[in-house]
Amino acid sequence: MSRRDELLDLAERAKGFMPPSEGLALYEFAHAYGRRVPEGTWLEVGAWCGKSTLYLGAAAEATNSVLYSLDHHHGSEENQEGWVHFDPSLVDPVDGRLNTLPTWQRTIATARLEETVVGLVGHSTIVARHFAQPLNLVFIDGGHANDVAWADYESWSPKIVLEGLLLIHDIFADPRDGGQAPYEIYLGALDSGAFVERASEGSLRVLTRVV
Numbered sequence: 001m002s003r004r005d006e007l008l009d010l011a012e013r014a015k016g017f018m019p020p021s022e023g024l025a026l027y028e029f030a031h032a033y034g035r036r037v038p039e040g041t042w043l044e045v046g047a048w049c050g051k052s053t054l055y056l057g058a059a060a061e062a063t064n065s066v067l068y069s070l071d072h073h074h075g076s077e078e079n080q081e082g083w084v085h086f087d088p089s090l091v092d093p094v095d096g097r098l099n100t101l102p103t104w105q106r107t108i109a110t111a112r113l114e115e116t117v118v119g120l121v122g123h124s125t126i127v128a129r130h131f132a133q134p135l136n137l138v139f140i141d142g143g144h145a146n147d148v149a150w151a152d153y154e155s156w157s158p159k160i161v162l163e164g165l166l167l168i169h170d171i172f173a174d175p176r177d178g179g180q181a182p183y184e185i186y187l188g189a190l191d192s193g194a195f196v197e198r199a200s201e202g203s204l205r206v207l208t209r210v211v
């Protein structure tokens, strides 16, 4: 099995919410970009257990890029007890809080991606305030509450270089299909005039910085 297929297979089997078609598209778009602009600095907001990290990590490894994978690892509102996306096996018995960091670390170690993927454990806006490195690729898949999604967009999108990629997950134009916050930041990115849409797959959108 090729290294690519090994990683895509691990990604498909990892715990998470991304359908295989969208994961594969995430890999393909990132890989195509990395082929054009190798040795880039990439960042994902929202790591959970490392599923999207593997899709992006596979593309990063193949193009000598580095992927920062940011999460406070205590889950979003919609992952807490009583909500639909709650997974009791991820609760830390010591403090009773959700903790996806051990699972995320095992995911990256099993995939042998520790020299490509760097974990950033913390709140998105706080990390962003102290992060000066320009970014070639940003994937936003963090909290889906309105203020959280907007804060992610406003914190990270200004750091994207010209012609760099902004990928956003869970975009549903119809409120019956899902929450509206990612869709609104996607519209905001287009309205700003700084980004144009290049491609899409399912609820994934791929934008490029044009100014």
Ligand code: SAH
Pocket (backbone or CB within 6 Å): 015, 016, 017, 018, 045, 046, 047, 048, 049, 050, 051, 052, 053, 070, 071, 072, 073, 074, 075, 076, 100, 122, 123, 124, 125, 141, 142, 143, 144, 148
């Ligand atoms: N990209 C992942 C899924 C991410 S789920 C995948 O496809 O596999 C959303 C994640 O965002 C959760 O793990 C949650 O802990 C994280 N998150 C939510 N708000 C955050 C914030 N303000 N700062 C850092 N991480 C946050």
Ligand code: MG
Pocket (backbone or CB within 6 Å): 017, 018, 141, 169, 170
């Ligand atoms: Mg998502």
